[in-house]
Amino acid sequence: MSAGVSIRALHAYYGATHVLRGVDLEVAAGEVVCLIGPSGSGKSTLLRCVNHLQPIAAGTVHVGGELIGHRRHGDALHELKPRQVARQRAGIGMVFQNFNLFPHLTVLENLVEAPVAVRRLRRADAEERARALVARVGLAGREGSYPRQLSGGQQQRIAIARALAMEPAVMLFDEPTSALDPELVGEVLGVMRDLAGTGMTMVVVTHEMGFAREAADRVVFLDEGRVVESGPPARLLADP
Ligand code: ADP
Ligand code: ADP
Numbered sequence: 023m024s025a026g027v028s029i030r031a032l033h034a035y036y037g038a039t040h041v042l043r044g045v046d047l048e049v050a051a052g053e054v055v056c057l058i059g060p061s062g063s064g065k066s067t068l069l070r071c072v073n074h075l076q077p078i079a080a081g082t083v084h085v086g087g088e089l090i091g092h093r094r095h096g097d098a099l100h101e102l103k104p105r106q107v108a109r110q111r112a113g114i115g116m117v118f119q120n121f122n123l124f125p126h127l128t129v130l131e132n133l134v135e136a137p138v139a140v141r142r143l144r145r146a147d148a149e150e151r152a153r154a155l156v157a158r159v160g161l162a163g164r165e166g167s168y169p170r171q172l173s174g175g176q177q178q179r180i181a182i183a184r185a186l187a188m189e190p191a192v193m194l195f196d197e198p199t200s201a202l203d204p205e206l207v208g209e210v211l212g213v214m215r216d217l218a219g220t221g222m223t224m225v226v227v228t229h230e231m232g233f234a235r236e237a238a239d240r241v242v243f244l245d246e247g248r249v250v251e252s253g254p255p256a257r258l259l260a261d262p
Contacts, residue, residue, distance in 0.1 A: 025086030175206030
């Protein structure tokens, strides 16, 4: 089940650098939002605040109505127990620029490990679902391969499948195609387009304007840690 994301008056810092300066962003369940903005504008930090990878200095983040983080300047961070944080993170899929597959595990093992360890699925059930996901990203037959035996595009498709193996309510993508050779970008965007069609809630940081035009319900522009524009791609993105 997809969930919405609600971000209110969010502030975040790196040391003394004030990176997010009051971000408000509502993403409806099933909505696909492309996050666009200059390098250093805080896009990656914003995703990381949703996934417990970045401390929130002020503001609130909810996913599926559930509080991820809340703080006012100077107050102690809203305390979640480590188990709550682990459970919430399990429900939020994240795909990074550099694939981040476990190099010593096969494709199938990469998809099975977390569902067995975190969601306590039976290994046989996790494997059956993993095979279906490998097929869904177009890589049936490569279950026994190691990541280094795959192209970058194939590795990223497996990274997406691995995130989906946890049955997340939300998927976050942080420049998922920017480390790829140009000829491999399309296959990853194809998988993301299919996923968008399933009603998955997606927040995608990308420079791929073609993808944003075709797959996004909405594009959101970030600049200097604030949302400066938000609307349908047809209105905000000029034709190529
Ligand atoms: P974007 O994803 O839009 O390129 P980021 O969220 O990665 O932006 O970074 C926003 C700002 O935070 C940048 O000015 C960057 O210098 C700073 N920053 C990002 N990561 C770190 C870090 N690990 N340590 C210190 N500063 C960082
Ligand atoms: P600005 O960047 O808007 O000029 P400041 O950096 O002076 O503002 O800080 C504004 C507020 O943020 C202050 O209340 C301060 O306590 C808080 N603050 C500053 N640095 C951090 C930090 N690293 N983490 C959390 N809160 C911070």
